[in-house]
Amino acid sequence: MSDANSAAKPKQKQRGASQAAVAWRRFRRNKSALAGAVIVGFFIFISIYGIFFAPYPSRSYYCLTNGCANLPPFVNWAHPLGTEYSGIDVFSEILHGALGDLYVGVVATAISVAVGLVIGAFAGYRSGAVSAMLLGITQIFFTLPVLVIILLFARIAQILVAQGLGLTLIVVILGIFGWPTIAFVTRGEILRIKELEFVQAARSLGASNSRILFRHILLNVMSPIIVLASLLVAGNILTEVVISFLGFGSPNTSTWGLLLQEGFLYVRTSWWVSLFPGIAVVVAVLGFNLLGDGLSDALNPRIRE
Amino acid sequence: MGSLLNYVIRRALFAIPVFLAVSILTFLITNAAGDPVNIVRLGIRSITAAQLEQLRLFFHTNEPVYIRYFYWLSDFLRGNLGQSLYTGSVASRIIPWIGTTLELQIPALLLALGIGIPIGVYSAKHQYSKGDYTITTAAIFGISMPTFWIGIMLIIVFSYYLPWLPAYGAYSAYPPYWWGSPFLDAIAHLILPLSVLTLVSVATITRLTRVNMLEVLRQDYILAGRASGLSEWKVTYKHALKNAITPVLTIVGLSFGTLLAGAPALETTFSWPGLGFAFVRAASTLDLPTVQAIIMIITLMVLAANILTDLAYAFLDPRVRIT
Numbered sequence: 001m002s003d004a005n006s007a008a009k010p011k012q013k014q015r016g017a018s019q020a021a022v023a024w025r026r027f028r029r030n031k032s033a034l035a036g037a038v039i040v041g042f043f044i045f046i047s048i049y050g051i052f053f054a055p056y057p058s059r060s061y062y063c064l065t066n067g068c069a070n071l072p073p074f075v076n077w078a079h080p081l082g083t084e085y086s087g088i089d090v091f092s093e094i095l096h097g098a099l100g101d102l103y104v105g106v107v108a109t110a111i112s113v114a115v116g117l118v119i120g121a122f123a124g125y126r127s128g129a130v131s132a133m134l135l136g137i138t139q140i141f142f143t144l145p146v147l148v149i150i151l152l153f154a155r156i157a158q159i160l161v162a163q164g165l166g167l168t169l170i171v172v173i174l175g176i177f178g179w180p181t182i183a184f185v186t187r188g189e190i191l192r193i194k195e196l197e198f199v200q201a202a203r204s205l206g207a208s209n210s211r212i213l214f215r216h217i218l219l220n221v222m223s224p225i226i227v228l229a230s231l232l233v234a235g236n237i238l239t240e241v242v243i244s245f246l247g248f249g250s251p252n253t254s255t256w257g258l259l260l261q262e263g264f265l266y267v268r269t270s271w272w273v274s275l276f277p278g279i280a281v282v283v284a285v286l287g288f289n290l291l292g293d294g295l296s297d298a299l300n301p302r303i304r305e
Numbered sequence: 306m307g308s309l310l311n312y313v314i315r316r317a318l319f320a321i322p323v324f325l326a327v328s329i330l331t332f333l334i335t336n337a338a339g340d341p342v343n344i345v346r347l348g349i350r351s352i353t354a355a356q357l358e359q360l361r362l363f364f365h366t367n368e369p370v371y372i373r374y375f376y377w378l379s380d381f382l383r384g385n386l387g388q389s390l391y392t393g394s395v396a397s398r399i400i401p402w403i404g405t406t407l408e409l410q411i412p413a414l415l416l417a418l419g420i421g422i423p424i425g426v427y428s429a430k431h432q433y434s435k436g437d438y439t440i441t442t443a444a445i446f447g448i449s450m451p452t453f454w455i456g457i458m459l460i461i462v463f464s465y466y467l468p469w470l471p472a473y474g475a476y477s478a479y480p481p482y483w484w485g486s487p488f489l490d491a492i493a494h495l496i497l498p499l500s501v502l503t504l505v506s507v508a509t510i511t512r513l514t515r516v517n518m519l520e521v522l523r524q525d526y527i528l529a530g531r532a533s534g535l536s537e538w539k540v541t542y543k544h545a546l547k548n549a550i551t552p553v554l555t556i557v558g559l560s561f562g563t564l565l566a567g568a569p570a571l572e573t574t575f576s577w578p579g580l581g582f583a584f585v586r587a588a589s590t591l592d593l594p595t596v597q598a599i600i601m602i603i604t605l606m607v608l609a610a611n612i613l614t615d616l617a618y619a620f621l622d623p624r625v626r627i628t
Binding site: 032136139140142143144145147148149151152153155156159160234238241242245246247248260263264267268271274275278281282285286289290293 | 319322323326327330331334335337344347348442445446448449450451453454457458460461465559569570573574584585588589591596599600603604607608611
């Protein structure tokens, strides 16, 4: 096998740029994809280092006792985006909330991708009763009215499970319900790829099933999955915001959805508590959506010039 | 025709496992603590002994879990949705909720199709033009915003800052009516939530139409049509759109569930008395019989939408009818 690899390498160099290099060039030329990458990078930076810029601790009711509750934005520069009735500083809270939303978005997606890849790979690579059953389960999951089930799940979990778990509950719930798209696409891609010549070549060279699946097929499946994962992060953040906004989330952890829920209570008088966290959500979700769209353009060989 | 019937029956049969899956999931979640009565007692401190007794009867808590499930399912299938913990029979209350939700969802869907498809076609026809960039940018913003948040923003602007439209409810219960009459009053209440829902769906439909049109416009038969001297209008709308629209309608039909699922947050924002708002209230107050009934009804609505979509698909795409 190593002989074949070393023989193939100089040949590849003659052919010019590798797959990844071509994709990177296409990605770089796509302005909106770059914008998406920059936004996502900024979002990750804020999630990790935002706590150092935040003037007040997470869920701190500082202003309630210090006479600065319900301040409008851009008036007092100690509270640039204003404060809530309850005395929470909106700017600090947005910075603290970033980590929660990133955690939910990314970790739930990771769970979904892991589950979806395994189920999709099995359903695509093998044939028979088990894979037919997996396909059936995937299709059933597609049709479920997922959000109401997630909401009920979150509400019951709120009561039964210790509050200390916080966002992890939501992460697990979203992860459990997010895998069907990944599984479906993985299965389709594997059905297509496993008949291609390079897989047959590997098989005739005596490669084992698992080697073919992991080294040859899964690597090729990854590009549509990366695209889907990016869009799924966006979707998960939106769902987390809805769960928290409706009051089914974790009441002690800073998230943008929780801030929006509190803002809605006083929306008639304190519009700023609703406006600014919403903008934060839109920017973060937009970043992942732009990134996903851009990756999809860059990685799709069918529309390559 | 026989094969079409066959196809529809096959698709309709698929509804059964979905229905059962939802019922099992819902039932398992509400029985996660072994006994739904425990959940209610833990969550709602002010619950009375009479309410708990009623709940025990509804769930048959003296039986083991798997027996309870069949009691509940057979009750549901016979139209006995149980008693709400707070306000009488669930079945009598759920029907107006369905109506109010559809009053919002169906016009939004039709409007969104009517607006989104032409915009998507325009965008695809003028790919990489300024108009196309504007449209795709607006559309990606549209799918990145939480639906309910757009609603809150519109309420702040058009209801509080400019007192033009009502901020909550589907109608005024008593005079003074908005714009003078009860009918116009209902319209006034509909405008804001309907605009939000339409806006978000237009974004999705525009993106879908654009992608599918781009794919179709590249194909040979479009070139052949142009070469044989058909007008650009005819090529676009008669030949290309006809093929591009099938996947759009399919996805829209199948994602009716997602639309409905977006309802809880949006309906709560506008206090719109539909299924979604009722669901949120019932889940917050742990009114489990109501919650279960709403989830099952939403599932039935989604399944009905899917079967209608399959029918439309068989109609639009002759290949389905042949095989």
